[in-house]
Amino acid sequence: MAFGNEAIDTQIYGQQTTDISLGRMPDGGDVWVFLDPPTFNRANDDSSGLPDDEPDDPPSDLPTILALSQNFPNPFNPGTQLNFALPKAGRIRISVFDVRGRRVSTLVDESRDQGNYFVRWEGVDEQGRQVPSGLYYARMEFGAEVQTRTMTLVR
Numbered sequence: 683m684a685f686g687n688e689a690i691d692t693q694i695y696g697q698q699t700t701d702i703s704l705g706r707m708p709d710g711g712d713v714w715v716f717l718d719p720p721t722f723n724r725a726n727d728d729s730s731g732l733p734d735d736e737p738d739d740p741p742s743d744l745p746t747i748l749a750l751s752q753n754f755p756n757p758f759n760p761g762t763q764l765n766f767a768l769p770k771a772g773r774i775r776i777s778v779f780d781v782r783g784r785r786v787s788t789l790v791d792e793s794r795d796q797g798n799y800f801v802r803w804e805g806v807d808e809q810g811r812q813v814p815s816g817l818y819y820a821r822m823e824f825g826a827e828v829q830t831r832t833m834t835l836v837r
Contacts, residue, residue: 704751704765714754715798716745716767744796745769750776750822750829753803757834760812761804764789764820764831771795772824778803778833779819786813789820805835812837 704714745767753762768774776790787808789801803820807813815837822829 714751714765714800716747716749716751716765745798748822748824748827748829750820750831752831753820753833757836759805759836761802762833762835763800763802765798765800766822767798768794768796768824775823776801777821777823779821780813781817781819786818803833805837 704716706714746769747767748769749767751765753764755762764776766774766776771793773793774790775788777785778787778789780786787803787806789803790799805813813835815835818833818835820831820833
């Protein structure tokens with residue numbers, strides 16, 4: 683802001699994984715996806731110059747690791763988005779918990795195919811009532827794996 687500039691977009695990164703990048707697909711689009719392999723110095727949908735997939739490898743646009751990205755925006759009001767990647771088909775559950783460990787809302791609880799997905803949370807509980815400002819936790823369960831992200835709701 684000091685020079686008359688302001689951010690039109692931001693991204694908060696969680697845990698990093700080697701050879702996986704996070705980008706918009708297509709470039710400038712609304713959906714953030716995990717890119718495997720990363721597309722350094724190229725458009726996110728440009729696969730030219732990348733090594734060919736081996737015959738038994740999954741297509742390069744499908745994720746190979748389980749990942750729950752940090753919600754965006756964060757802090758948020760009234761809603762926020764969580765992007766997640768599934769390395770294989772299976773049952774996925776994403777729930778929101780308050781700081782006391784009580785489940786506030788279940789956002790996803792179903793079987794999904796391998797792929798990149800997103801879900802929105804509008805700051806409401808299971809009954810559709812607005813929850814108060816505070817810290818909340820998004821918890822993703824997939825098989826025996828669990829990933830958690832901290833989210834801040836500011837009313």
